[in-house]
Amino acid sequence: MVIFHLLMNIIHIIDLCVLGGLMIERQHLQIMREIERQGSLTKAADALFLTQSALSHSVKKLEDSLGINLWQKKGRQIQMTQAGIALLKSAEKLLPQFEKIEDNLKLMAQGEKGILKIGMECHPCYQWLLKVVKPYLAKYPDVDVDVKQKFKFGGVGALYNQEIDLLVTPDPIQTKGLIFIPVFEYEQSLVVATDHPLAHKRFITPEDLIEQTLITYPVEPSRLDIFNLFLSVSNCLPKQHKTVEATDIMLQMVEANRAVACLPKWLVKQYQKEMNIKAIKLGKSGLQKTLYLGCRAEAQPIYLEDFLQLAKRTKG
Template identity: 55%
Template sequence: MLERTHLTIIREVDRQGSLTAAANVLCLTQSALSHTVKKMEQQLGTAVWDREGRTLRLTQAGQYLLALANRVLPQMEHAEERMKQYAEGQRGTLRIGMECHPCYQWLLKVVSPYLARWPDVDVDVKQKFQFGGIGALFGYDIDILVTPDPLRKPGLRFEPVFDYEQVLVVGRGHRLAQLPFVPPEELADEVLITYPVEIDRLDIYNQFLMPVNVMPKRHKIIETTDIMLQMVASGRGVAALPRWLVEEYAGKVAISPVRLGKRGIAKQIFLGVRETDAAIDYLKAFVELARQSDWNTTQEPLGQ
């Protein structure tokens, strides 16, 4: 019979790379763990690892069980933590995953008042889920996903909380800075600076340039917002970012926002949650507070 202990061992051996290291993490002796592994394989009726000297390589059955362990164990651990919180009268930690490079500054405006209103809830922001947040939600690694591009899946709910405009960012002395809007062909001679994101997921490409078969002169990737905007201010290229973010930096860096096309590019920030968690009080409160963010009332309306 397959037991939770079996899945825990398989996951830990894979994480640590050896029985010895896994035994240390699991607080077992190596001989005890080896005996447990042998008994597990006998119970399952199949080998989980092929042994090549001291090296362990998962069999096909072992690979299946590892995938199962990576799906099931986080959910069980999450449920146990939730039960512990209920038993102790606590609410625990709200884990937020970021699938949006520039959204961090917006999130800070929400987290600060939230912590003040919910003193018994901690907040942990995980930025490693760049465009992998759906799996993190399903895997119970996070409780809320911040994304401008929701991927609708059964079992998940996405709430729009913030409307914004995607704009072109140029240096204040740039030739495009005084235009009311920028047509796509004007970017054919520009160096376009973006975050390290696939082109088909960048709005500047899929909503503005590619529909009219225009490409920038060069595409340059920069990971951090501050360096990106310093490059733009020094005339090394242009970028596409949310208007609210550009206006936040405009007082510190010599940059200007310009509308992308006559009608502009309208976007939204969504918060994704598991449907089974949507009624949790402190989670609902975070979503509602995000809707009330000051930036929601300060955005310039798009042209009609």
């Protein structure tokens, strides 16, 4: 976006310069700036790797097309006219913008600058994502990270339509042109307070939740593992189903025996250090899941590839 605005500013000024067949080239701006910096034609020519005659000829040609002098000589000294001063001011304004655009484009070409847009279809995975993003931002100071959670046509649609660059999801949908890379395996568990009636059980059955208040993230039940992979198998439903956006609030309600919740075991372990909660296996074999990162199958910038590698080394 910054590059776009810089380009538009430069195009606008260049358009003004082109009126009437006049074309002020970048070299003219560089010459004026170097003359001001160096104080003489000879030194300015050396700084620009030009001969003095080539420098003078370039400016003379511009002066002829303008019908106005940009400088005048007083002995060995160069004194700019009002027109020369006006062009110098434009040079001091425009040249840094040209240089910034070039630097940005070079970094983009090298895969070291850009915006990494990440889509989240795994609410509790924000805690994991923070562990990946912190060292990533340190490595790529010229790459911004933007995280999105809501999509008009779902996460896969957003990825396919280039609304996002990466999709964090436990439920990949195989789509032509997209690839899903497994990051790590984890276990979904039921979270209860340590003094909850279910806390003594080795594993939870669907029937155990019939008289419970279940709290989840605000996601359609059909997309929640606790419903579609556990409760629906036995045609069971909790006594009450509530939703909460924030993980901290969810677990505070669990600790207060207001409800039970379903969260990744790795996340529960992090909160167990400060809260009186317990993770219990769902079913005898547990409910195993895999977290994936989805991206487009086309060639990706280096900064995106590096994010994938860092993510695969970062467990929940």
